[in-house]
Amino acid sequence: MNIRKLPIGIQSFESLRKENYLYVDKTEFIWNLVNLGKTYFLSRPRRFGKSLLISTFKAYFEGKKELFEGLKISELETEWKKYPVFHFDFNGKDYSGSSSLAAVINSHLESWEKLYGDEKKERSLEERFAYLLEKAYEKTGLGCVVLVDEYDKSLLESESEILESNRRLFKGFFGNLKKCDEFLKFTFITGVTKFSKVSIFSDLNQLQDISLYDQYSSICGITQEEMEKTFVPEIQLMAQKNDLTFEGCLEKLKEMYDGYHFSRISEGMYNPFSLIHAFASCEFECYWFSTGTPTFLVEKIKSVNFEPKLLTSDELAIDTNSISDYRSDNLDPLPLLYQTGYLTIKKYDKEYQQYYLGYPNKEVKYAFLKSLVPIFYSPADTCDALFIVNFVKDLRLAKIDEVLNRLKSLFARLPYSTKNDDSVIEQNFQNVIYIVFMLMGQFVNVEEHYSFGRADCVVQTKDYIFIFEFKRDKSAQEALNQINEKKYAESFNCDKRKLFKIGVNFSSVEKNICEWIVE
Template identity: 40%
Template structure:
């Protein structure tokens, strides 16, 4: 049976275009109606990049401009009775990335000019804050109506320099200046909406706009961005079937594969399961399971911050507990990488413990795990990319077939041909590197230093039918490593499992060969 193919809005963030070109749109207009009919005139929403924030801003613009025809058939059509038109000022700060102070000043000048031109306003002031204040008051006088201000990616100019204190200071001052009129113009404003990834506390926007409502963790708005599991199953049912045909899988297996790769986000608790919209739509469009969100931009600032904090891959890979105040930690005064990893979408809420009021955080899905560890591997190995990909893919197949011996042989050969990043004889360096390599073995659950009743294993890897308990010994023999697994009865923790338990003792030479020298499998 042939199904009419949907047009997906790939790379299109304009509500008007999606609706007039009849492209696929997940109806989020009820959230918008609720948001603009609350007590707050100032609202802030944080979500990771490519999660639909810009589309949300564009939808708000169409709504406040009274473009009723674009909302035909959507929840908003039934909810809104008034359709009052307001003048809307839009500022997209994403164009202000990677800029020095004078460049950023010119960019602010450009986006102010665009808005002045739309409303036929002349202004000869130089300072951005004077221009913005003048723009709001002139539009207010000219139209006789309160003004709506929409700011997309308000933090974009600052994110790339967050690890460079001096540059951050000058750019932050500039942006604080630009945003300052939003407070003094309050009587002339109907609604102010800002999106971003992180929360820069020292920006006047959060210290001066003390009445700003941060809805990022509100249960009511948990599904405002991204595609919920319910939306996937109801509105994209035919897409699932078409993908199942292409992948030659059952519908159930296809849903499971989509969940495993792209689902797993929660921005509060309780929350529906949320899929990464960019990856999901790309997957349906290209009819293939790929690494789309991660492939659309390497998180350079994040890698820099991971270095700055000395955070290890193992720490990122393990589940972590966090207090609610950690999510709100201002980027400039953060004491750990956790808030930034969370806000950027590399870890997400996995559970909540009512008694301690703590959230459990973890990597959302396979796409993020693989993407993140791939971008961390070059910190441990030089020239690791092509050879590494091939070796890891081959190891993966061997482990799937239960051949751990062959996989370790391959790893030994690979490590012998790739130079290490720095001449380190530090055990932790190799443990982190081996952890990344094992974590990249596609579909396996990997645990490091998992606590068991009798001690800790080094690496536990769970595949479909095996549990591998691996002990790494630096400068010692594989027999000593194996003896430790047995002496500490690590395997007892998995006695209830119906999977085959394989113990692997690995000897690693830190001084001369800097490689796996031997292993014993039991």
């Protein structure tokens, strides 16, 4: 079987096409956007193809017709022109300094001033940009194209005082897009978030946010149809390497990397970064997580005292306005969790105009849970991957005492409040149980519930079933009695595996598990 070139790390459309990398054709979206409007914004999670999309726009507006041969846009476009393109790329820069953003913008302007004139080089950044747009228009006779990749990079990675400075800089600089509208042909801006207080969205009121438009829901990412059309040899090879049928491999890929929804009725989307890396290695690993959870997201969760167990709720609702905008002073982390890709749209209630959110797939679920470890555990390595693996190994051997002793070791190292606050103790207790058992779900079948009439946690291995019930400041016997009285084990009556019922009590005084009973 011939191994084809997968575009790992390739964000340049020109390089991708010239060097014969595989490409999922998105060019019909390009043509539609250019011919139906003028100024757009698109929000998508990191590693979802935004930079490649911007690069494709750039190649199109630079009139590089030869790069689009055989693609859909070659059937639609009848007149190729070379427009003046102003491409701002805010990726891969350090924005920790107070003047970092200004330096990046200045670098871009200097390169264009060599082409269109530097007569205004002593003026402010925004005056220089406005002058360049006007001169480019006069010199070429064509409207300017402004492409902005990851505009919010400097805003999300800045300290509070630098953040405000960067906001003001953006307000003046990109305010030119409205004042210079007569010189513009097309504007496309991407980012992870939509900052409600940044003037790109308040002053530039003609900006069309297409982030939740159904007709553009698959502009980034890969649909099921696109995957099965483009990557058949890769799927076949991956199935062979993992002793799966073709259909079994598709099912596993879907479980791991599919499930993103970017509109009310859109089909599921695969994360292209994860999918392509999976094809390259022929392994079902967590590739998106390996790129690291953004620091700003971890800090946000920490600052609002977020309870991860809430994500098991079926009522994780957010309204239409909140899902689109991001405010750094908003105590609700759900908009940020959606925009960064840790949650996605599961359904939409038209009557109440509410979106219901949840994890898109297993890869993201475990990435999110692992990112919470440094927040709730001190030191973080007390709940690292090996620690979870040891939990699973003990359960597979039915070493229940060892499992609960491992839990005790976690509780013993938790950073509790010096005020002995009952709510803090209760929350820490629940967070430990939730995160540990959910992370074990990577290796065994784990169901955890916090609703009436269901066991706190059920773990199933090849040979055993474990039903856990946890109580706080009561008794292990009471926990065990609840398992029996509520008949939690009934659904396993016909199962031939050995079943264990485990009642556990947590003491607020000792701030740890104090007893357990196994039946």
